[in-house]
Amino acid sequence: MKSKEYAAMYVHMVVLVVFTMATVVASSARAGVAVSTGITIDFATCYATLQPYGTWYQTPEYGYVWVPAGMPADWHPYSRGQWVYTDVGWMWQSIYAWGWLPFHYGRWVWYGTYGWCWVPGYEWAPAW
Numbered sequence: 147m148k149s150k151e152y153a154a155m156y157v158h159m160v161v162l163v164v165f166t167m168a169t170v171v172a173s174s175a176r177a178g179v180a181v182s183t184g185i186t187i188d189f190a191t192c193y194a195t196l197q198p199y200g201t202w203y204q205t206p207e208y209g210y211v212w213v214p215a216g217m218p219a220d221w222h223p224y225s226r227g228q229w230v231y232t233d234v235g236w237m238w239q240s241i242y243a244w245g246w247l248p249f250h251y252g253r254w255v256w257y258g259t260y261g262w263c264w265v266p267g268y269e270w271a272p273a274w
Contacts, residue, residue: 185270187251192266199244203260211255211263212248222262223254224273237272249273 192212193202200214214221227240227249238249248254252267
């Protein structure tokens with residue numbers, strides 16, 4: 147490709163990225179999402195809430211971990227949903243019914259035997 151073609155392609159990509167980010171920010175700001183912070187939970191809540199949506203395993207490295215059921219081979223955390231702007235900053239809004247828990251408490255780890263696993267945590271955050 148010639149340098150003019152690269153320049154035109156670069157300008158097109160920059161415009162696309164700026165437009166996309168402006169759209170996300172504008173729609174998130176309009177949403178006016180308010181969230182509650184400082185909410186803690188316990189393992190019993192995590193277990194009972196996530197049990198219908200996946201499988202719990204015990205590992206030597208992390209203790210109990212949870213693996214969501216029925217995910218496609220290319221699935222990874224924070225891939226199905228959107229970032230929204232809230233009164234506490236950017237927050238992940240999952241499309242899954244169970245998403246309120248593992249995307250705001252604990253952390254995700256890659257575990258060779260099971261793939262992406264969620265390690266329980268008990269303090270809320272906009273995203274981990």
